[in-house]
Amino acid sequence: MADPITILQDRFRAALTAAFGQDHADTDPILRPAQNTQFGDYQSNVAMSLAKTLGKKPRDVADEIVKHLEWQNVCSEIPGVAGPGFINLKLDSAFLNEQLAPLVGDTRLGVTKTHTPDTVVVDYSGPNVAKEMHVGHLRSTIIGDCIARVLVFAGDTVIRQNHLGDWGTQFGMLIEHLIEIGRNTQGAHVKDLNVFYQDAKKRFDSDKDFADRARKRVVALQGGDKETLSYWHTLIDESKRHFNEVYQRLGVQLTDSDIRAESSYNDKLPGVVADLEKAGVLKVSQGASCVFPEGFKDPDGNPLPMIVRKSDGGYLYATTDLAAARYRIDELHATRIVYVIDSRQSDHLAMVFATLRAVGWSRDGVKLEHVAFGTVLGPDRKPFKTREGGTVKLIDLVNEAEARALKEIESRNADLPTQEKKNIAHTVGIGALKYADLSNDRIKDYVFDWDRMLAFDGNTAPYLQYSYTRIKSIFRKAPPPPPPEGVTNSSAILIVQPAERALAIKLLQLPGVIQSVAESLEPHRLCTYLYELAAAYHKFYETCPVLSAPDVATRSSRLALCDLCARTIAKGLELLGIGVVEQM
């Protein structure tokens, strides 16, 4: 990717090698966009980090680097050394113009595909059959979908996997309950999956005969009894309908073909345990077959077991995850597997990963990553619940997001046709909901706050969507020939004003941002970038007249900048799974 930072990095490495020898050919120049652009556009901290190893003063190291740095053609002046040894770089306008030129007609906005693509399995959403999706599944679904989109754009081969929870002893009670209420009326009952599940559980806990029948039903299910299986399929189909409705409303790219449910690994589980035994890592403890992955201890300091087969012969969540990982590595040929799961499952996953490595099922170089995330909190900073204390259903959040957005649109743009207002409210409401989740550092908990996520200012989706409409409105106002035809692939961008420079530099940062999100799997980095880009645009718009620019060349250059900015915001939002509208 030939964005300014990559070019600068290459030149820094050359300078470091020239100054301090071949050992430094790969040293990270630690280049960052400058916080205070008064002194430059980018800043390098490498002198401070190198000083110790070199046994020199940071400022001397910085001077030495600058002496060897080929800054000409990239920077407008010799880089300055400031403070303890910061190197400040001011980019040359002609260089910026040159860098921007290829972006004007580029749908990829300068982001080239990676030369070392991975086959990435993204494991996300993973709801459970016969249970309503709740707010906890919101995060996995939204973050996972964004990560899949970003990796596709970055050039990886992405395989989405929805590890549906469709197996376990609770199915005895669920099927028995379904039989009792009558399958034919199931439409009405299973429609509210929560009520269905709770009713079954109530029966199970209070009625001994029912509980006995439920236990027998588990055995029948495991034994492949035809009738039992058909009830089980009914539950799965009903649940899938519900999940698909949520995915569709949220604009999540998961389809039925991405489902690889827990039960699909059932016939592999005995083999997993047998192979663990062959590998010599299986130990029997109180009748249960366990693995004791190295480095895991319980609070008393004893080795922590990961049970793979219970004393009654039943298999567990961990066994299925081992089988799933083998399938992904051996049959899907994954080179990277990312698990988008609640941070409370960190230990579980760490033990699964350790076991996979210990027994050599994870080939060398296969990257296993837990994309962990925190909890959604209510205004009381406790896990988000309904006013009655129940779990918040995802579908209710989706409905409320749209309803609240509609109210906002009504008050701003009352004259729009009703259907259009609804469409806008859908895009804005869902966007707000997703962005509130994605813009927070995922590992942290965050407080769910309707007013903040729907605000038209601040780091929110509506702010970015609104910025987009503002830019587009310029094009609606522009006299003929009406852009986008007015902005052609050859429209030259000519950077003159400071606000133009700042905007240009932001626009050129997209490739680096995509790369960093693809590596770190942290969507909030993209959100922060888009927010800064929109802010740079508004500064530009305040100080640089576009339609009433002083001359034709400046006008066309600024229009091209606007167009590029609008497309960058739209692309960034698309990668977050969020849409744009033409007005709002």
Ligand code: ARG
């Ligand atoms: N169904 C699980 C849950 O609700 C999530 C599945 C995550 N994926 C996995 N491979 N374990 O907690």
